Amino acid sequence: xxxxxxxxxxxxxxxxxxxxxxxxxxxxxxxxxxxxxxxxxxxxxxxxxxxxxxxxxxxxxxxxxxxxxxxxxxxxxxxxxxxxxxxxxxxxxxxxxxxxxxxxxxxxxxxxxxxxxxxxxxxxxxxxxxxxxxxxxxxxxxxxxxxxxxxxxxxxxxxxxxxxxxxxxxxxxxxxxxxxxxxxxxxxxxxxxxxxxxxxxxxxxxxxxxxxxxxxxxxxxxxxxxxxxxxxxxxxxxxxxxxxxxxxxxxxxxxxxxxxxxxxxxxxxxxxxxxxxxxxxxxxxxxxxxxxxxxxxxxxxxxxxxxxxxxxxxxxxxxxxxxxxxxxxxxx
Amino acid sequence: xxxxxxxxxxxxxxxxxxxxxxxxxxxxxxxxxxxxxxxxxxxxxxxxxxxxxxxxxxxxxxxxxxxxxxxxxxxxxxxxxxxxxxxxxxxxxxxxxxxxxxxxxxxxxxxxxxxxxxxxxxxxxxxxxxxxxxxxxxxxxxxxxxxxxxxxxxxxxxxxxxxxxxxxxxxxxxxxxxxxxxxxxxxxxxxxxxxxxxxxxxxxxxxxxxxxxxxxxxxxxxxxxxxxxxxxxxxxxxxxxxxxxxxxxxxxxxxxxxxxxxxxxxxxxxxxxxxxxxxxxxxxxxxxxxxxxxxxxxxxxxxxxxxxxxxxxxxxxxxxxxxxxxxxxxxx
Numbered sequence: 183x184x185x186x187x188x189x190x191x192x193x194x195x196x197x198x199x200x201x202x203x204x205x206x207x208x209x210x211x212x213x214x215x216x217x218x219x220x221x222x223x224x225x226x227x228x229x230x231x232x233x234x235x236x237x238x239x240x241x242x243x244x245x246x247x248x249x250x251x252x253x254x255x256x257x258x259x260x261x262x263x264x265x266x267x268x269x270x271x272x273x274x275x276x277x278x279x280x281x282x283x284x285x286x287x288x289x290x291x292x293x294x295x296x297x298x299x300x301x302x303x304x305x306x307x308x309x310x311x312x313x314x315x316x317x318x319x320x321x322x323x324x325x326x327x328x329x330x331x332x333x334x335x336x337x338x339x340x341x342x343x344x345x346x347x348x349x350x351x352x353x354x355x356x357x358x359x360x361x362x363x364x365x366x367x368x369x370x371x372x373x374x375x376x377x378x379x380x381x382x383x384x385x386x387x388x389x390x391x392x393x394x395x396x397x398x399x400x401x402x403x404x405x406x407x408x409x410x411x412x413x414x415x416x417x418x419x420x421x422x423x424x425x426x427x428x429x430x431x432x433x434x435x436x437x438x439x440x441x442x443x444x445x446x447x448x449x450x451x452x453x454x455x456x457x458x459x460x461x462x463x464x465x466x467x468x469x470x471x472x473x474x475x476x477x478x479x480x481x482x483x484x485x486x487x488x489x490x491x492x493x494x495x496x497x498x499x500x501x502x503x504x505x506x507x508x509x510x511x512x513x514x
Numbered sequence: 515x516x517x518x519x520x521x522x523x524x525x526x527x528x529x530x531x532x533x534x535x536x537x538x539x540x541x542x543x544x545x546x547x548x549x550x551x552x553x554x555x556x557x558x559x560x561x562x563x564x565x566x567x568x569x570x571x572x573x574x575x576x577x578x579x580x581x582x583x584x585x586x587x588x589x590x591x592x593x594x595x596x597x598x599x600x601x602x603x604x605x606x607x608x609x610x611x612x613x614x615x616x617x618x619x620x621x622x623x624x625x626x627x628x629x630x631x632x633x634x635x636x637x638x639x640x641x642x643x644x645x646x647x648x649x650x651x652x653x654x655x656x657x658x659x660x661x662x663x664x665x666x667x668x669x670x671x672x673x674x675x676x677x678x679x680x681x682x683x684x685x686x687x688x689x690x691x692x693x694x695x696x697x698x699x700x701x702x703x704x705x706x707x708x709x710x711x712x713x714x715x716x717x718x719x720x721x722x723x724x725x726x727x728x729x730x731x732x733x734x735x736x737x738x739x740x741x742x743x744x745x746x747x748x749x750x751x752x753x754x755x756x757x758x759x760x761x762x763x764x765x766x767x768x769x770x771x772x773x774x775x776x777x778x779x780x781x782x783x784x785x786x787x788x789x790x791x792x793x794x795x796x797x798x799x800x801x802x803x804x805x806x807x808x809x810x811x812x813x814x815x816x817x818x819x820x821x822x823x824x825x826x827x828x829x830x831x832x833x834x835x836x837x838x839x840x841x842x843x844x845x846x
Contacts (some may be wrong), residue, residue, distance in 0.1 A: 410771075418792075426781045439742075439771030446787030447756045453785040454777030460750075 185210050185500035187249045187279035187513070188494045193237055195511065196432050197502060200495035202235070213413050218289065219260035220272060220282045224487070226253040226304040226311075227497045227510040229338075229403075239434060250494070253308065255292065255300045266291075273303045278494045280514040297477055304455040305339055305509030306476050306483035307469055314341035314425065316468035319351065320457045323399050323423045327352030330393045335403035335428060336374065337364035339483065339509040343472075344401045344425075345374055346481045353399065356392060358385060358408060360504045367507055372482060379410040385411035396420060396449070405430045410418050413442035416449045424455035432471055432502070484508025517542045518846070519581045519611035520826045522567060524716030529566055536583065537539035542613055549620065550613045551592035552604060556819070557642075558585040558636040559829045559842040561670075561735075564763040565728035571766060575776065582610040582826070585640065587624065587632045598623075605635050610826045610846040613836060627810055637671055638808050638815035646757065646790040647675035648800035654788045655731050655755045659684030662725045664744050667760060668706065669696035671815065671841040675804075676757075677706055677734045678813045685731065687723060690740060692836045701837055704814060717743035727763050728752060728781070736768050737762045745774035748781045756787035764834070785816060797832055816840025 184207050184391060191204040213219055233241045234251055244251050254276030258268050263286040266272075274289040276282040292303050298383065306312040318340075325331045331348045334455040335341040345355045355370045355507030365377040376433070378388045389397060395481045396417030402409050405427030446453060458465070475481040488497045488505045491514035501510050516539050523536040545551055547757070566583050576583050584774050586608030590600050595618040598604075599789045601840040606621040608614040624635050638644040650672075657663045658752040663680045668689030677687045688708040689700045710720045717740060721729060728749030734741050737759030745754065762769045778785060790797070805812040818838045820829045823846035 214673055406778075424775065426779070430776070437773040437776060439775050441769040441771040443756065443771050443775070443785070444737075444759055444769060444787070444805070446764070446785060447758070447789055448787070450788050450792040451786070453778060454783070455776070455780070456782050457779060460782040512526040 183285075184208065184212050185279055185281040187277065188491065189200060189233060189249055190244045191247070193246065194235055198232055198235055200499060201217060203495040205492045209284065210283055213260055213262050213283065215262055216285050217283055218258050218266050218286050218304065219261050220256040220276055220284070220289070221259045222254045222256040222276045222280055222282055224255050224301045224310060224496060225276065225278055225491075225512040225514060227501055227512060228252070228310055228473075229426060229428045229431060230310060231498060231503060233434055238436060239419065240499055250332070250367050251275060251311050252278045253304060253310070254282065254318055255303045255405075261286075271300055278491070278512070280491050281502065283455055298473070299484055301487065301509070301511055302476060302483065304511055305485055306343065306481065307472055308334040308339070308509070309458050309465070311339040311509060312343050312472045312483065313465055313468045313471050315340050315347060316457050316472055317461045317464055318401060318423055318425050318456060319344055319347040320468075321461055322352050322454055323348070323401055323421060325351055325353035325399045329353045329398040330356065330417070331401070332356045332358065332389070332397050333401045334358045334412070335426075336377070337370055337507045338403060341401070341482060342372060342508055344429070346372055348401070349373065349484055350480070356389070356397065358404075364507055368482070380408060386414055389415040393417070399423070401425060402427070404428055405440070409440045410442040413440055413445045416451045418449050418451075420449060420451040422451065422453040424453060428502070485511065487511045487513050489513045515542050515613065516540065516825050517611055517613040517615075518821065519609065520606040521581055522576045522659070523577055523579070525569055526567055526576065530567055530764075530830055532831060534567070535827040537824045541617055542764070545592055545594050545615065547594055548617050548619075549594050549615055550590050550598050550618050552588040552592045552608055552616070552621070552844050554586050554588040554608050554612055554614055556587050556633045556636055556824075557608065557610055557826060557844040557846060558640060559585070559826070559833055559844060560642055561589045561758060561760045561763060561833060562642060563609050563830060564834065565766055568766060570840060578582055583607060584610045585642070586614070586634060587635050588614065593618075600631055603632055609845070610823065612823050629806070631843075633817055633819065633843055634808060634815070636843055637817055638675065638804055638813065638839070640671070641790050641797070643671040643796055643841055644675050644804045644815065645800045647672050647679060649756055649790050649796055650733060650757050650788060650792045650806055651676055652800075653793055654786055654795060655680070655733055655753060657683055657685035657731045661685045662688065663731040663732040663733070664688045664690065664721070666690045666740050666744070667707070667758070668700055669839045670735060672757060673735055674700070674704060674840055675813065678704055680731075680733070680811070681705065688721070688729065690736075699816070712740060718746055721747040725749070731755070733757060734759070736760055737772070740776040741772045745772055745777045748783045750781050750783075752781060752783040753782065754785040756785060760834070819843045819844065819845050821845045
C-alpha cells in the first residue's frame with residue numbers, strides 16, 4: 183500500500199505559496215506495536231497551520247521535509263491495538279496525507295452517525311473551529327441579549343459559528359467578511375443582522391451608522407486594520423475577544439499591533455485572548471451542544487471540500503486569500 | 515492685580531517643546547456674578563496634557579492662544595459666591611497661571627489639614643494620580659497575594675503609588691523605571707521587590723530571570739516597547755491594565771500598537787483599560803483611604819516642584835523626557 187503526503191520543502195517567507203510544498207508517494211511501513219493505520223477521509227485546512235511552518239515560535243512546528251501537520255478524520259484499516267477495530271471512525275493528527283500510520287493514543291474514536299458526515303468532526307465539531315467558537319462565545323465573550331456584537335472573518339469556520347451562537351444568545355450580530363458571495367450567504371442563509379463587506383465598504387463608517395454608540399462585543403479572527411476599525415468603535419465597557427489574527431500569520435516576526443488599543447482605556451474596555459485548549463473541561467459540553475444543534479438543524483456549517491491530496495497546498499493558499507466560505511477541507 | 519499665564523502659541527508636531535508656549539501677564543478682569551478668584555499655589559504637570567495640545571481627539575483640547583489646561587490647588591482671594599469664602603482652599607481646573615478667575619461650580623473645596631500640604635491634593639490625592647492608582651489596582655488589576663506584578667513608569671506619580679498599593683495587597687512588585695536615581699529610590703525608599711532600569715537593562719531578559727513562568731499582572735503607563743516586552747512574558751491568565759501610554763502621546767495620530775498582543779490568546783490573558791472617571795462611585799473611598807495612608811505614613815508620594823509660572827513649559831518637557839520622580843508640579 184502507498185501513502186501520498188504533502189511535505190514542507192521550503193519555509194515560506196511571507197505567503198505560504200504552493201511552491202513551498204512537495205507531494206511524495208511512498209509505500210507504507212509495516213505496522214509497529216501500538217500503531218494503527220487510518221484511511222484519511224478529510225484533512226482540515228486551518229489558518230493556524232501557517233504559524234507551524236516558520237521553524238520557531240509558540241506553536242508546534244513542521245520540520246523541513248516533514249509531512250504538514252493537520253487534523254483529519256478517517257477510518258481504521260489496519261490495527262495492532264486492542265479495542266481499535268478496523269472500520270472504527272477516528273479523529274486526530276492524521277496530517278496532510280492519504281494514509282496515516284500512528285500510535286493509537288493520538289486518536290479519538292468518533293461516532294459515525296446518520297445525518298452527521300465525518301467531515302462535521304473537523305468543522306462544526308472540530309476543536310479549532312466549532313468548539314473554539316462555542317468556548318469563545320460562551321466562556322469568553324459572553325454576549326448579552328441586545329448587545330451589538332461584531333464577528334470578523336465571519337464567513338470562516340470559526341466566525342460563522344461564533345455569529346450563529348451569539349445570535350442564539352440574543353445578540354444583534356454584525357458580520358465582517360470579504361465579497362458579495364460571503365456577505366449574502368451570512369445575511370440570507372445564516373440570518374446575520376448586519377454584514378459589512380470589508381473589500382468594498384469602510385468598516386468604521388458602517389459601524390458608526392449601525393452602532394452610533396459603539397459596539398458591545400467583538401470576536402476577532404483577523405487583527406490588523408479590521409481590529410483597529412472595530413476598536414475605534416467600541417461602546418463603554420465593550421469586550422474584545424482575540425481568537426485569531428489571520429491577517430498577521432504571514433509575518434509573525436513583525437506583527438502589526440492594534441494602534442487603537444488606547445480606546446480600551448478611553449472606553450473602559452477589555453480585550454481577552456483564548457484558545458479552546460485553555461478550557462479542556464468545557465470541550466465535552468461544547469461538543470454535545472454543537473452536535474444537538476447540527477442534528478436539529480438550528481446551526482449550519484458550510485463546508486468547502488477540494489478533492490485530491492495534491493490540492494492541499496492550493497487549499498491553504500485559497501484560505502489565506504480569503505476564498506473559502508465555512509470550513510475548508512481536502513478529501514484525499 | 516495681574517495674572518501671568520502660559521498660553522499655547524503653536525501646536526507641537528512631536529515633542530511639546532517650550533517654544534510652543536508664551537507667557538503673558540495681564541491685569542485681571544472684574545469678578546462676574548457666580549465667580550471666584552483663586553491664588554494658585556500649585557499647578558499639576560500631567561502626561562495627559564500632551565493629548566490636549568493636538569487640536570483634535572478624544573480629550574478636551576487647548577485652543578491656540580488659550581491658557582494651557584491644568585489642574586491646580588489654591589486659596590480663594592475674592593468671591594462673588596455665597597459659601598465660597600476668602601481663604602477657603604480649593605482644587606479645580608485652575609490652568610497654568612498665577613491667578614484663576616472662574617465659576618465656583620468648577621471648584622471643589624478641600625481641607626487644609628495639618629500634615630497634609632495642599633500639594634497632596636494634586637499628587638497622592640489627585641484624580642489622575644493617586645486616585646487613578648487606587649482605582650486601577652483595586653478595581654481593575656486586583657493583584658492577588660504572591661502575584662508577580664509589574665508597574666511601568668514606576669517612578670511616576672501614578673506608578674509609584676500603584677506599586678505601593680499592589681504591595682499592600684500582597685503582590686511581589688517589579689518596577690520599571692529609567693535611570694539609577696529612580697530605581698534606587700523605588701527599591702530603597704518604597705520597598706519595591708525588584709526594579710528594572712529600562713535605560714541600561716533588557717526588560718525581557720530581566721523578566722525571564724525574575725519570573726521564569728511569566729508575570730501575573732502588569733499596570734502599564736508607557737506603551738510601545740515596554741508594553742511589548744511585558745506582554746512577551748505573561749503567565750497563563752495574566753491581566754494587563756492599560757492606564758496610560760506616555761511613550762505614545764507625542765504621536766497620537768500614529769500610535770504604535772502592541773505587536774505582542776497575540777500573547778493574550780496564547781496565554782489566555784486579559785488587557786483592560788480604564789480612567790479614574792469611569793468609577794465615580796469609588797472616588798470617595800479611594801480618597802479617604804489614600805488620605806489615611808498618607809497621614810499614617812504607610813505610603814509616600816515623592817514630589818518635585820519647580821518654582822515660577824514661567825517654568826511650566828520646561829516642567830512639561832522634563833516630564834516627557836522622563837526626568838521627574840513622583841508628582842511633578844509648578845509653584846507659580
